[in-house]
Amino acid sequence: MENCIFCRIVNKQIPSKIVYEDENILAFHDIDSKAPVHILIIPKEHIPSMNDINQQNCNIVSHIFYAIPHIVEKLGVKGSGYRVVANCGKDAGQTVDHLHFHILGGRSLSWPPG
Numbered sequence: 001m002e003n004c005i006f007c008r009i010v011n012k013q014i015p016s017k018i019v020y021e022d023e024n025i026l027a028f029h030d031i032d033s034k035a036p037v038h039i040l041i042i043p044k045e046h047i048p049s050m051n052d053i054n055q056q057n058c059n060i061v062s063h064i065f066y067a068i069p070h071i072v073e074k075l076g077v078k079g080s081g082y083r084v085v086a087n088c089g090k091d092a093g094q095t096v097d098h099l100h101f102h103i104l105g106g107r108s109l110s111w112p113p114g
Contacts, residue, residue, distance in 0.1 A: 001046045006098035010044045020071045036106025037075050047099040050088040077105030
């Protein structure tokens, strides 16, 4: 998707501070950080939202959750704790129509979130 900012990051058209990359997924620092550690982890394949996960692409989502413990260990928050958040749709706060998960950590996170 040529107008998708995350697809442009995947294609290296927009620079990002990458913390993890393999053939299926990319993880990078969020430019609008809400915690000391705020990483976005995305599939390289354009999947608009959780509503678009299907039998053909669900293995990518599984792979994201397989990679998360490795990413948070590298970032030093595996032991102290972290939060994984996904927003689906405008009312939930999804601002980029490309499936992505926020990894937040590095400080005590309040509950319930705002």
